[in-house]
Amino acid sequence: MPTMTKQLRDIIADIDLTLIQGSLDLPITNITDDSRQVTPGSLFIVRSWVHDGASIIGNPSGYARSFIQDAVLLGAIAIIDVHDQDIPTYDSHLTEPIGRPAIPSSITLLTTPPNTKIDQAFVGQLADNFFDHPASKLKLLGITGTNGKTTTAFITQHLLQSFNHKTGLIGTVHIDTGSGIQPTELTTPGSIELHRILAQMVDNNCTHAIMEVSSHALHQRRTHNLQFDAAIFTNLSGDHLDFHPDMNSYAAAKAILFESLSDNAWAIINADDTFARRMAQSCTAKQLLTTTNPDFQTAPHTHHQVCHVNITSLSIDGSSARYTGPWGSTSARLPLIGRHNALNAIQALAALHVLNLPGKTKPRQIRRALESTPGIPGRLEQVFINPSQYDLAALEFNPAHLALDPFTAQPEDPTELPTELPYPTVLVDYSHTDDSLENALLAVRPLALGRVITVFGCGGDRDKTKRPRMASVASEYSDIVVITSDNPRTEDPIAIIEDVIPGIPIPQLSPKAPIEDRIQAFTSETAIGEGGGIIEPDRAKAIHKAILLANPEDVVLIAGKGHETYQILRTQDVTDPDLLKTATPAPKGTVKIHFDDREYAKNALKNWATRFYDSAPE
Template sequence: MKHLLLSSYLKHLEIISCEVCNFFDFEVSAVSNNSLNVKDNSVFVAVKGTETDGHKYINDAIARGARAVFHNQEIQKQSGVSYIRVEDSYYAYALLCEKYFDEPSKKLKLIGITGTNGKTTSAYLLKSVLESLGKKVGLLSTVEYSFGDRVISAQRTTPEAFELQTVFHKMVEADCEYCVMEVSSHALDQRRIGSARFDGVIFTNLSGDHLDYHKDMKSYFLAKERLFTEYLKKAGKAVTNCDDPYGKNLGVTTFGLSDISDYNIIPSRDLFSRCMDGIINSGETFILSPHLLGLYNSYNVAGVFALLSELGFNKQKVAHALSEKISVPGRLERICGRKNILYFVDYAHSDDALRRVLTALRELKPKKLISVFGCGGNRDKTKRPRMGKISAELADFTIVTSDNPRKEVPSEIIKDILEGIRITGVPPVNEKEDIHGRACPLPESARDARGTGKYNVIEDRRRAIFEAVRMAEEKDIVLIAGKGHEDYQEIMGVRYPFSDKEVLKKAINEVEGLRS
C-alpha cells in the first residue's frame, strides 16, 4: 500500500468528530486494532469489543511502534505520540482501513443483501446471474469470499473492517466490476463497512435471531434498516419483501405473494422440481423455473429478479438465468443415497429458518420427516425453545444434538431446546423417563404407529446423523440442520474438523451397504 501521511487519514475522517492531541505528521505504515500486529509508524485504534477492550493494549501498541492512537475513552498520554479521540472507535477504524487501501469500494458496484434468512442463497443467485450476463463478480458471503480465481473460506458473514477492505482491494485487482455481499446486522450496527455506498440492496425478511447482541427486535431491525437509509447511493435501487412485517415498511420497490407487490410471485404447481412458476411485473408475466425447493426460496429468487430488473438488466435474460441450475452450498443441499430416501443438509439455525425448511420438505409429502438439529452456544438463547417447538410440530421425529457449543456445555443448550419440545406434548423415545431422568408416562394416543416416542437426544452429532440414517425408511426425508456448509465444530474455543455433508455421506454408504 502507498504510505500516506497521518494528515491524509484525518482529512478522510472529517465526516466524524475528532479531538486531536500532540499532533505531528508522519507516513503511516499500517493500521491495526490489534497491538500484536503493530509495527513502526503504525496507527493503532483502541476498540472496546465484547470480550476485550483495546484501550488496555495502548501502551503495548506504542512499545511496538505505534505513533498515533485513536481512542474513545480518557487515557494517559505519552510524549511523541499523536492521540485522536473519537466518539466511535470502530467506525474510525473502518474509515482508516478503507483509506489505507485507497477506498477500493468506490471502484466497485456494490450489491448488498440483508435480512435474517435468505442472504446466502440470494448472494449466490445474484453472482450466478450477473456472471451469465457477462459481468465479473466478487462475492462476500457466509460461505466464502471470492474474487477472480481465488476463493477464501469465510469466518463471518461480513468480515471485520481491515479484512473487508482487503477483499475489496483484491476484487479491484482482479478486475471485478461488481461485488455481491451479505451485509450482517452486526456489520451495520458497528459501521464496519465504513463509507461504502451500495448501488443496489435487498431486504429478505426479519425474524428472531442475534438478540443476544441487539437485545430486541426493534434494535435488530434498525440495524438492518441502515443499509437502506444510510448506505444506499442516492441513485441506488432497493427492493424488499412486502410480505414481511418489517420489510413492508421500508418504502421501496416490493416483491412477494401479495397482490400489491410490484413483483408478484406466481406459486409453483410442481413443488418437487421448482419453487415458483414466474413473476408478474407491470402486467407482464415472466416465466421462471428455478431449481430450488420451498416457497421461501421463491422470495429469494423474486428479490434477485426484482433488483436486477430495477438496475436495468433485461428481464427475460434474468428470468432465463435464474431458471438454470444454481448450487448454493449447505442450503437445502441434497445428498444422494441409493435407496428411495431423500437426504438434505441445511444451514437453518434460527426458528424461522427451520420452520421454512421443514415446511418446504413437508410439502413433498414424505412418509416420515426426520429432523436432526442443535443450537449454537454463546448465541441468542431465546431461539432454542422456539426451534425445539417447531421441529416437534413439523417433523415426525426429532433428534436433538450438539451444534457449535463454543464455550457452553452442550447438555445445557439441549435443555433449553427440550423446553420447547415439551410444550407440544411430544413424547421422548423412552416411555419411562426423558434425558434428565424425569418420569414421562405416555398415553396411547401420544405414540406413533410403531409405539415409540417422537424425539430423542443424542449429544454426539456424528452419532445423531448415523442414527437418523439408520431409522430412515423408503419414502422418508432426513434433514440435518444448523451447520450447512461449515466444515468444523467449535468446542471450547477450538474448531475441530466436522462436515455434516461428509458425515451424512459416510452414514448413507455404511448403512445402505448393510441393507443391501
C-alpha cells in the same frame, strides 16, 4: 493485490487528529487495528472496542492500548490513539493501571479530539482513504435480514455474472474477490478488512460487489463509510436476541442499512414481511417491493414498483414460478428446493434489474440464468452416495437388517430385488432459527414420500429464546426429531438440550412437568413417530442414528450448520480423541474441531446400505 503505499498525511487528510510527536510524511504500507497483523511500515490504530465490537467495560480503549508495545516491536511507524483525557488511570474491570505506554520518539503519535471514540466507522474512514475509496469504483449491493441472505447473494452473483458483470461476494459461506475463494469467519468482516477485500475486487476488475450485512455489523458501524447502490431486506424473525435487547432493537439495527441509502439508490424490500414497513419508513431511496401476493398494490401517491412471484409447482428438484417486475414477465424453473428460494430469487431479479441498468434485462435471458442457478453450499444441499460403487446384481434385500432397529418401519415387499439402489433423501441446511427451520421443513414436508426425520441443535452462547421455538417447529413438521448439539461453545451440551425440550409438546404431561419427565416421555419407544424422538448430544452419532432410522422413501433434514466445516465446543465435550489432535484453540477456552455434516451424512448413508442390503462398498 499489489502492496499498497500511501502517505500518512493523505490517509488522515479529512480526519480531525492532533499530531503529538513525529512526522506526517511517512510512507504507510499497511493499516490495522490488530497488533498481530502489524508489519513493518504499518499504521496501528488503538481501537475502542474488543471482541466483535463490544464496548470495553469501564474503559474506552484500555485493552487495545496494552498492545501498543507489541505493534512497535513488529514495525508500526505510526499510532492513532484517543485523547489523553479519555484514558482513565485505572480500568474498573481489571483494577490495574492501563495508561498509554511510552512510545519511542521515532514513532508518530496522533490522537483524536476529546470524547471521540475510535470505533468501526472511524477506522473505516481511515481504511477507505488508505485503499483509495474502493467501494466508489463498484456497484455495491448490501443484503440484510435474518434468513435468506446467503442464498439471495449467491443467486444475485450468478445472475449478474450471467449478464457479463464480474461480481465479487462477501458473505457467510466465503469471500469471492474475483480471483478465487477465501474462507471467512464473520458474515460481515471488520471495516478495515471490508475495504481491503473491496480493493482486491477492484484490482481483479470486478464491476459489482455483493455483501451480506449482519445486524451486528450495522450496529457496530462496520459499513458506515460504504455507499450502497442497492440494498435488499429479506425478512426478520427471532435471532441474535443475546446481542440485541429485543426485536425492535434488532429491527432498528437492520433499518440502518436503508436509512443510509441515497435518494438515487434502490431499496428492495420483501413486502410480505411484518417488518417491511419499518425498513421503508426512514428510507428515501427508490423502492422495489417484492411479494407473493398477486393483489398487492402500493399507495397511488408513491413511486414504488412491485415485483411479483407466482409459484406454480414445487418438487425435490426445485420450483417453477412466474417472475414479474419492471423487466417484464418470465416463467422459469429454479433448481433450488422450496418456496422460500423462489422468494429469494425474485429479490435477486430485482437487484439484477437495478444494477444491470434498467431496460437491459430481457425475460429470455432471465429464464436461462435462473434455470442454470448452481446449488448453494449448505442450503438444502442434498448428500449423495455414488450408486456406481455398488454391484446391484450382487445385492439382495435382507429384511433381517431391519430388525436391528425397532423403530424402522417394515417395507411391504422386502424380498423384491431393486432395479436401482434407493436410499433416503438427506439434506443439509444452515437453518438455525425457528423461522428458517420452518421454511426448510415446509419445503421438504410435501415432497417426502415417507417420513421426515429432523436432526437439529442450538448454538451455545447465543440467543436462548429461540431454543424452545426451534423444538416446537421441528416437532410440528417432523415425524421423528433427533435433538443434538450445534456449536455448544462454552455451554454444557446437555444444558442446551434441556432448554430445547420444553418447546416440544407432550400432551400427557403438564407444561410445568420436571425436565427429567419430559425427556423420558420424549425418548420413549412409543413416542417415536408420535412427536417424540432421540436425544444424542454427540452430533456425529445423532446424524448416524437419524439416517439409520430412515427408509428409502424418507427425508432426513440435518439442520443448523450447513456449509460449516467445524464445531466449537469445550475440550471435555470432544468424544473423538483423533479430532482433538487437530483441534485449534477457540475463544473462551473452547476448541474448534473439523466437523462437516455432509461428510458424516455420506458415511452414514454408506452404513445405511449395509443395514438394508447384503453388500456395500468397501
